[in-house]
Amino acid sequence: xELVLDIQHLSKKYGKKTALEDISFSVKAGTCFGLLGPxxxxxxxxxxxxxxxxxxxxxxxxxLGMDSKKHLHSIKQKVGYxxxxxxxxxxxxxxxxxxxxxxxxxxxxxxxQERITKVLTQxxxxxxxxxxxxxxxxxxxxxxxxxxxLLHDPKILILDEPTVGIDPQSRNHIFDMIRALKxxxxxxxxxxxxxxxxxxxxxxxxxxxxxxxxxxxNLKELLEQYSTKSIYIETxxxxxxxxxxxxxxxxxxxxxxxxxxxxxxxLLQTILKTTTEQGIKIQALEMMRPTLESVFLSLxxxxxxxx
Ligand SMILES: Nc1ncnc2c1ncn2[C@@H]1O[C@H](COP(=O)(O)OP(=O)(O)OP(=O)(O)O)[C@@H](O)[C@H]1O
Numbered sequence: 293x294e295l296v297l298d299i300q301h302l303s304k305k306y307g308k309k310t311a312l313e314d315i316s317f318s319v320k321a322g323t324c325f326g327l328l329g330p331x332x333x334x335x336x337x338x339x340x341x342x343x344x345x346x347x348x349x350x351x352x353x354x355x356l357g358m359d360s361k362k363h364l365h366s367i368k369q370k371v372g373y374x375x376x377x378x379x380x381x382x383x384x385x386x387x388x389x390x391x392x393x394x395x396x397x398x399x400x401x402x403x404x405q406e407r408i409t410k411v412l413t414q415x416x417x418x419x420x421x422x423x424x425x426x427x428x429x430x431x432x433x434x435x436x437x438x439x440x441x442l443l444h445d446p447k448i449l450i451l452d453e454p455t456v457g458i459d460p461q462s463r464n465h466i467f468d469m470i471r472a473l474k475x476x477x478x479x480x481x482x483x484x485x486x487x488x489x490x491x492x493x494x495x496x497x498x499x500x501x502x503x504x505x506x507x508x509x510n511l512k513e514l515l516e517q518y519s520t521k522s523i524y525i526e527t528x529x530x531x532x533x534x535x536x537x538x539x540x541x542x543x544x545x546x547x548x549x550x551x552x553x554x555x556x557x558x559l560l561q562t563i564l565k566t567t568t569e570q571g572i573k574i575q576a577l578e579m580m581r582p583t584l585e586s587v588f589l590s591l592x593x594x595x596x597x598x599x
Pocket of ligand 1: 309310311329332334335337338
């Protein structure tokens with residue numbers, strides 16, 4: 293598959309502080325790539341290097357086959373970047389903001405009018421286009437900020453933590469937008485510290501921590517490879533069950549227990565059979581979906597949520 297982004301051995305220090313240490317990853321055309329990591333991991337620095345805002349100390353970035361050091365201008369025409377902070381004129385309405393940003397990207401005239409209508413429709417804010425941005429909610433501002441990065445019809449859209457501090461409705465809108473853009477063939481590069489977002493949106497991921505990539509690859513394969521397989525059960529008679537079946541590791545969770553097993557399907561069947569035969573009542577029994585939380589835990593020994 294065609295690579296639209298290829299990063300090799302990127303390093304960056306701010307003074308003595310190492311922000312990135314030998315980062316390499318690549319992104320395939322038409323996919324959603326997730327850069328997942330806790331605060332301060334180096335996600336924004338990576339994205340700023342991709343967009344030419346920050347210079348790397350070492351390493352190479354190829355975007356759409358072009359070297360970012362030599363062809364930044366051409367690259368910028370094909371890449372949309374949504375920074376973490378909102379960059380809109382509060383006193384202007386959304387339409388005028390988009391007019392301004394479109395012209396900055398070099399889009400003009402009738403084409404710009406068409407693009408503004410399209411991006412406002414994509415963000416679900418066409419009917420609010422004439423309202424001043426200062427009257428928008430945080431989530432709506434974020435959606436317009438994304439719209440601004442789409443005006444020049446980019447092939448790659450880079451989003452730096454686009455859902456921080458916004459309402460669930462706007463978050464869902466952003467997810468729907470990303471899925472629709474992907475359908476249209478746009479490659480998405482998405483940074484976040486929310487594992488759940490990566491799990492539902494991304495095809496391939498890199499997990500970054502302390503400026504280093506700790507693992508990367510296809511999301512499904514990583515989940516399969518690293519995460520713990522387990523069963524969740526709620527029953528009033530766990531002690532009896534423990535005597536009847538072999539359980540290697542069990543921990544309490546919510547109103548029940550999580551039992552780890554290399555063979556969760558077999559264990560599930562055994563539990564069902566045993567509880568039925570012995571008359572042990574169960575309130576809930578299910579296989580637990582592998583999560584990125586457990587991937588992170590098994591690779592770093594710490595929880596991403598605790599960072
Ligand atoms: N301009 C700067 N000057 C000095 N240190 C910086 C600067 N920008 C970032 N850093 C440091 O570099 C490291 C990586 O920061 P970066 O913003 O890339 O992380 P991040 O993963 O995007 O985190 P966050 O989600 O908190 O923005 C952090 O330790 C941060 O404090």
